[in-house]
Each structure stands twice: as C-alpha cells, then as structure tokens.
Amino acid sequence: MQSLPVTARIYVGAVIAAGAALLAWLGPRATFHDPLLFVALLLASSLASAFKVSLPLSRDSSTMSVSYAVDFIALLLLGPHEAMLIAVVSAWSQCTLRMAAPNPFYRTLFSMACLAVTMQATGFAYAAAGGVTGAVIWTLGGLARPLVAAAGVYFIVNTLSIAVAISLTTRQSLFSVWRENFLWSAPSYFVGAGAAAVAAWAIITSGMWLALLAVAPLYLTYRTYKVYLGRIEDERRHGEEMADLHLATIEALALAIDAKDQTTQTHIRRVQVYATGLARALGMSDNEVQGVKTAALLHDIGKLAVPEHILAKPGPLTQEEFQKIRIHPQVGAEIISAVPFPYPVAPLILSHHERWDGKGYPQGLKGDDIPLGARILTVVDYFDALTSDRPYHKAMTPEAALLLLQDEAGRALDPGVVEIFTEKLPEMTREAQELEAAPGRRLSLEPTSDLGRPAVGFQSELTPKSSSVFDDIALAHREIYALYEIAQTMGTSLGVADTMALIASKLTNLVPFSSCVLFLYDEEEDLLRCRFATGIESDVLGSMTIRAGDGLSGWVARNRRPLVNARPGADFDAAGVPNQTWLNSALVAPLVFNDRFIGTLAVYHADVDFYTDDHRRLLDRVSEQAAAVIHNSIVFEQTQEDSLTDPLTGLPNTRFMFLHLSRELARAERMKTEVALLVMDLDNFKEINDTYGHNAGDRALREVARVLRAGIRPYDICIRYAGDEFVVVLAGCGLEEAERKRMELQRAVEELVFEPRPGRRLRMGMSAGAAIFPRDGDGYEAIMATADSRMYRDKTRRKQADPLQTVATGTDGLTVLPAGRAAAPPEVSDVDIQRAGFGVL
Numbered sequence: 001m002q003s004l005p006v007t008a009r010i011y012v013g014a015v016i017a018a019g020a021a022l023l024a025w026l027g028p029r030a031t032f033h034d035p036l037l038f039v040a041l042l043l044a045s046s047l048a049s050a051f052k053v054s055l056p057l058s059r060d061s062s063t064m065s066v067s068y069a070v071d072f073i074a075l076l077l078l079g080p081h082e083a084m085l086i087a088v089v090s091a092w093s094q095c096t097l098r099m100a101a102p103n104p105f106y107r108t109l110f111s112m113a114c115l116a117v118t119m120q121a122t123g124f125a126y127a128a129a130g131g132v133t134g135a136v137i138w139t140l141g142g143l144a145r146p147l148v149a150a151a152g153v154y155f156i157v158n159t160l161s162i163a164v165a166i167s168l169t170t171r172q173s174l175f176s177v178w179r180e181n182f183l184w185s186a187p188s189y190f191v192g193a194g195a196a197a198v199a200a201w202a203i204i205t206s207g208m209w210l211a212l213l214a215v216a217p218l219y220l221t222y223r224t225y226k227v228y229l230g231r232i233e234d235e236r237r238h239g240e241e242m243a244d245l246h247l248a249t250i251e252a253l254a255l256a257i258d259a260k261d262q263t264t265q266t267h268i269r270r271v272q273v274y275a276t277g278l279a280r281a282l283g284m285s286d287n288e289v290q291g292v293k294t295a296a297l298l299h300d301i302g303k304l305a306v307p308e309h310i311l312a313k314p315g316p317l318t319q320e321e322f323q324k325i326r327i328h329p330q331v332g333a334e335i336i337s338a339v340p341f342p343y344p345v346a347p348l349i350l351s352h353h354e355r356w357d358g359k360g361y362p363q364g365l366k367g368d369d370i371p372l373g374a375r376i377l378t379v380v381d382y383f384d385a386l387t388s389d390r391p392y393h394k395a396m397t398p399e400a401a402l403l404l405l406q407d408e409a410g411r412a413l414d415p416g417v418v419e420i421f422t423e424k425l426p427e428m429t430r431e432a433q434e435l436e437a438a439p440g441r442r443l444s445l446e447p448t449s450d451l452g453r454p455a456v457g458f459q460s461e462l463t464p465k466s467s468s469v470f471d472d473i474a475l476a477h478r479e480i481y482a483l484y485e486i487a488q489t490m491g492t493s494l495g496v497a498d499t500m501a502l503i504a505s506k507l508t509n510l511v512p513f514s515s516c517v518l519f520l521y522d523e524e525e526d527l528l529r530c531r532f533a534t535g536i537e538s539d540v541l542g543s544m545t546i547r548a549g550d551g552l553s554g555w556v557a558r559n560r561r562p563l564v565n566a567r568p569g570a571d572f573d574a575a576g577v578p579n580q581t582w583l584n585s586a587l588v589a590p591l592v593f594n595d596r597f598i599g600t601l602a603v604y605h606a607d608v609d610f611y612t613d614d615h616r617r618l619l620d621r622v623s624e625q626a627a628a629v630i631h632n633s634i635v636f637e638q639t640q641e642d643s644l645t646d647p648l649t650g651l652p653n654t655r656f657m658f659l660h661l662s663r664e665l666a667r668a669e670r671m672k673t674e675v676a677l678l679v680m681d682l683d684n685f686k687e688i689n690d691t692y693g694h695n696a697g698d699r700a701l702r703e704v705a706r707v708l709r710a711g712i713r714p715y716d717i718c719i720r721y722a723g724d725e726f727v728v729v730l731a732g733c734g735l736e737e738a739e740r741k742r743m744e745l746q747r748a749v750e751e752l753v754f755e756p757r758p759g760r761r762l763r764m765g766m767s768a769g770a771a772i773f774p775r776d777g778d779g780y781e782a783i784m785a786t787a788d789s790r791m792y793r794d795k796t797r798r799k800q801a802d803p804l805q806t807v808a809t810g811t812d813g814l815t816v817l818p819a820g821r822a823a824a825p826p827e828v829s830d831v832d833i834q835r836a837g838f839g840v841l
Helices: 006-028 035-050 065-079 080-096 105-128 142-172 172-183 183-206 208-258 267-281 286-298 301-305 319-326 328-337 346-350 372-386 399-407 415-437 469-487 494-507 538-542 551-559 569-575 613-643 654-671 685-692 694-709 736-749 780-801 830-837
Strands: 052-054 063-065 513-523 527-535 544-549 564-567 585-593 596-605 675-682 717-722 725-731 753-757 760-763 766-773
Touching: 006 080, 006 105, 006 142, 006 694, 035 065, 035 080, 065 080, 065 105, 065 183, 080 142, 105 142, 142 183, 172 183, 267 286, 267 372, 267 415, 267 564, 301 328, 319 328, 319 551, 328 346, 346 372, 372 399, 372 415, 399 415, 399 527, 399 694, 399 736, 494 513, 494 527, 494 613, 513 538, 513 613, 527 538, 527 551, 544 551, 544 569, 551 564, 551 569, 551 585, 551 596, 564 613, 585 613, 596 613, 654 675, 654 717, 654 725, 654 780, 675 694, 675 736, 675 780, 685 694, 694 717, 694 725, 694 736, 694 753, 725 736, 736 766, 766 780
Parallel strands: none
Antiparallel strands: 052 063, 513 527, 513 596, 527 544, 564 585, 585 596, 675 725, 675 766, 717 725, 753 760
C-alpha cells in the first residue's frame, strides 16, 4: 500500500474502515432464518466469483464476475445483512481464487469493504423503492421498481468506489476511468437482477433445482464479456507492440545520432534511464512518462544543425559559437514537431535547456512555466554531462556531481526534481550500468570483410576524387539524417511502392541517380521482378524480369555482393528489352534480411563511371536498413490481402465489404448519389453438400463466384458474405438499374451448368434482393436488412413457383435440384421490409 499516492491510501483506508464498521454493526443483525439457503447461496456466490474476467485497466488487475446475481438472490430471499455477508465472502473468493498472481492484502480488504458498503446501499434502495427485504413481491408492477432501483444503486456504488481508487492511483480523470472501464458493464447488472428475481421465484415455488435455470443467462453474460474483453486485450496488446516498435525505431535513430560523438556513446541511454525513472517517481501518468522517455532519446537531435568542430571544441566557445549551440533545442523541437506522437515530445526538447531562475534558453521560461518533463531532462542531462568525459572537461565523481546539483537547486534546476533524483539515483545507476553492460554494436560504416566489395572487372580503376574535410563532415551529417528518415518508415503501414518512394526520395541525397529500381526475388521461379522504378524510363524498368544469375541484378542475387560502375545494358539484355544507351553506369546492392536474400536495390546514372566506392558504401548501409523495411512492407501487403480476401473464392470478404461500403455510402451521401446493394443466396445449396459432399459445394461456390464477378462492372464489388451468401455493391446505381442487374445475375447463375461428379450435371439457382441507399435506409445496416428481407421474399416466391420435393429432370435433359425440403418461410410484407430498413426487424 506504500506504493500508492497519499490520497489513494487515505481513500482506500476510509473505505476499508467503513466496510469494517458496517460488518461489525449490521453483521450480527443477520437472522439466518433459513441456514440451508444461506449456506447454498454463500457457496454459489463464491463459485460464481471464481469465474471472472479481467477489466481493461492499465495498472490494475481488477476483475469482474457474475456473483452479483447471487447477491441479488440473497437480498430478495434473506435480506441485506445476510446478503452483505455473502457478498463479502464472494469478494474474498474473487480476489483469491484463480489469480495469476496473488493480490495485495489491502486490495482484498478494499474489495470486501466495497461490497459491504454496496450491499447495504442496495438494500436501502430496494426498501425505499417499495421492496420488502427478505421476501419477494410477485406482481410485476410491485417488483420492477425496487429491483431496478437496487440494480442501479448496486452498479453505481460498486463501480464508482473502484473507479475512484483507480483514478487516485493513476492520476486519471474519474469520469474517464469510469466511462472507459465500467459504464459498458451496466446492462449485465440489470440482467443479473432479472435472473435473480427468476431464481428467487423458482426457489420459493419449486425448490432449488428449478433455480438452476437462471444459470444460463448468467453464464451467457460471463462468456460474452469474456470474449469481448479478450478482444479488447488483444487490441491493447497489438497497440503496445506497435508502440514498442515505434519506440525501437526512435531508439535506433537516437543511437545513430549518439554514435557521432565517440566520447559519449552511452549518453542518450543513460539519460533515458534516469529520465524515465525520475518521471515515474514524480507520479507522472503513463502517457507523460512515455513522452519523457521519447524526449530523452531525442533531446539532442537538434545538434545535427551544429557543426562538428564546435561540438568537439576542447576550449571555451566564442560568442558566435555559443549562439550556434543555443539553436539546437529549437531545431530539435522543429524536427520532432512533424512527427505525430500521441504524447508531448517537442515541448520537452524545446525547453530542456531552460533554467529554474529564468536565465535559460531559448525562451527564458521560469519556474513552473517550464514543463515538468523538460525540468526532468535538465537535471538528468546536467548530471550525466558532469559525470562523463567531454572534450571541454573531465568526468566528475557522482558524489561531486550530486553536490553541484544540490548547489544549483533553486537556481538552474528545480529543487523538487533534484531532491527526488538524489533519492532515486542509486537505483537508477544500477539500471544504467546493466544497460551499458549489454553487448554494443559496431558503429563504423566501413566493411569489416571482403563481402560487398566490387567484383573484379566491374569497377572503374580511376583514382577516386579527393574531397576536403568539410565535404566529409557534410556527408556524415547527410548520412545520419537520411538514415534517420529511412528508419522512420519502420513500423508504418506502408506498401512496397510507398516505402520505396520514401527511400528513393531520401537516397538521392546520398547516392545521386538517374533511375532507381527495386527487384524482388521469387524463390519458387528463381526470378527477380521489378516492384518499383523511378526516374528515366521508369515504365520500361518497371516491366523488367531477370532470371537469377543473369545480368547485374542476377549476379548480385547469386553472389550477394554489390557491383559498382557496371554496364547497365547487362540488365536490359537479361530482361529482353531494348538497351537504354543513355544509362551508362550502375550500382547494385543486395537486400538481405535475417540471412535471407529478398532482392536488389539498383541505381543507374547517365554519366560514365559516375559511382565511387564511397557511393557503394553508402548504398550498402542504406540497403541494410531498407531490407528490413521492405521485408516488413511485403509482409504487410500480403497480410492485408489475406485479411480482406475469402480464401475459397478469391472474392473480397465481409471485412472488406464493411470498409468498402462505408466509403461508398459516405461518398454517395456527399455527392447526393445512390448506391445499390444486392444480397444473393444460393438455392438448395445444402442439397449439393449433403448429396455430393463439401468438395463439390466448394467448387459450386467458386463457379458461382466466377459468374458473379464476370457479370458486374470493373468498379463494382462482389463479396462472399457468409456460407452460400454473396453481396454485390453497385456504385451510382438506382432502383431500376439494380433490379435489372439482379435479374441479369440470377439468369447468369441459372444458366450455369455445374457438374458435381462426372456425368451428373445440375442447374444452379439463386435468390436475390436489392436495396438502395438512401431510399431504403441511411446506413449499411439498414440497407443490408432491407436487401436481406427482399432476398428471403424472393426465395419464398421461387419455392412456391417450384413446389417439387424431389429431383426432377428438365426438358433439356439436365438434372434440376428441388426447390427445397424444408417448409417455406412466411411471406415477408412491404411493411416488414420498411421496418427492416430502420433496423426494427
């Protein structure tokens, strides 16, 4: 309990005290007039509490069970005091049994106290609304009001008492916590109260056995919430994984920047550890802690705008040099402001050199006007600078640095932050040392082996051009910035073309080109296919396919080594396309991800012998990062295609339909046009499955899908909805045209001759119904319901028109399936269809 904030501890203690007082005062008043029933309800409540679901809370392991229904039964049959005792025991059971990790003792006491208070408040509300505690009112009018009042009070008191504790612990808005974590569960309490009333009636009139029927709705409620909350948990976990991937990308960028200064390789990591620990110690929310953690990684990114010789200058800076240094917080903030982080990062970077006394830069903020996250960064950055070797001073001991920090408290630094930092420093130092002990990575861009060196005879033997030191410094800055921008693509939901367009736009600053091409390797066919091309003759390059081993890219695929200044015509010859003579030099690098060759990245230039070994080195470095990005993009595209496609028919699936239909309806509403929806269902499809097997049924579905796809316009969509149902979306289509298309598709299916087995031919049939947006409804649910109703009406008409109950033979000798063996459903009227359009039927 010591880990809780003071206000939370006071509140939890007060609730526990109130619950204990109620138990001591009202517990002895329990009459126990039916001990057997009391014991049975006590066991039932404890058993029900063991079947619980975890609530989607960020820092809490709170759970919810359906034991409240048993508490209502106890309230109706035994009274509030006995019900309170049963609820308290069930709370203990819920907090103790089937727990992944044991609950803290104070949390168990708090849960028991909450239910004690809740049951007494519920009993009071039940009595005040006209209910008789300990007995059941058997008239609907007499029972409804007290039962609804009791359920409402139970829900409000129970959920609010827990929400207040969570709000005080996590420093989140009370209303936000209650709305996001508890409001959705309100219907279950009223369902539980209703089930309790039925069970109480059954116990009194027929004994305990009939009351077991009330278990069904309770179990259904439990399973519904179990599935629902499980999906919420999966979505939350996916979001955390994406956030971790995003942060890993940011960390890779920050470490690349940190690697420029070989004297402070671990500076950013230490600052991140100190800042994150300090932010948590100061009670910042999870979102704010994440912002501080990210800002700690990127707080020095603005130094990209500071010349290297100023950063490494061992002596005092001139006034002009100091002014150059002062711009880096603003530059860093401007760079980061373009990134849509879900938490504040840029303001912390902007203000991390402000002083508590208002004499800092760039804005001269003072005291609490400086964001807390920036004040944290100032303290930890100051301490790490003092304890690290820098060109302008030797490292100080941690003790001496702490004394200097305490001396600056109230002047340069926030005294409250310095105090907490001093208290938490030993713990954070251990964590930073463990991080520094982890294996590092090679920071040099130069190759360490012959792998990747140009092949003999492919590179020009001209002496490379000399460059000044300032050119090398500018190139180093461009390298880091370009690699950072390429790293930003990691974790984004981009396809291969979008990813390569971004990489190519950044690559041209490092490796100039006239054309840039991405070839992806097809292992099954041993071919390289162009997936992206930009620049001169990109349309010709985009159609190229090269066999592995042929041409430049084929050679790189076989040897996994780059080629420099090779003849571009070799690739054109290998692809069988006319040689483009205006491209005269090529640089090709392999793309390897996890030791697996995935393709090549090729750049062509119009100048002869344009590329140098330095260009090769840069392209090789870019290719290392681009391989992972391109691989992720390939996986993303394949996953996206699989998730939106029905694997049996190749048609779009239901998920795609909802996405597409939402867009089409929004566009139609904006453009004041119409959208037609056809719901189609195969007639007698069950007969095919039952008679000829599911393999024949699958072939029939594929044949029907082929016919439907061929019968619609290229920009219309045919979806396999479920089982033997199909949906066709016709954009810009009115009622008359939709009806024509419906009959046309039905005729096309009826003309389809399906052969389930050799020599056995069947005619297919399909029932269909059409609905028009916005005439038949203002949303996709309404028009789906309308079209579905019309489809069933059409199916009824078709069955009545063909009353045969056995397989018959048509006049042309083809086998015709029966209209169906089941009784025909009732006729659907126009009034039913209109009601369905409004979501009533």
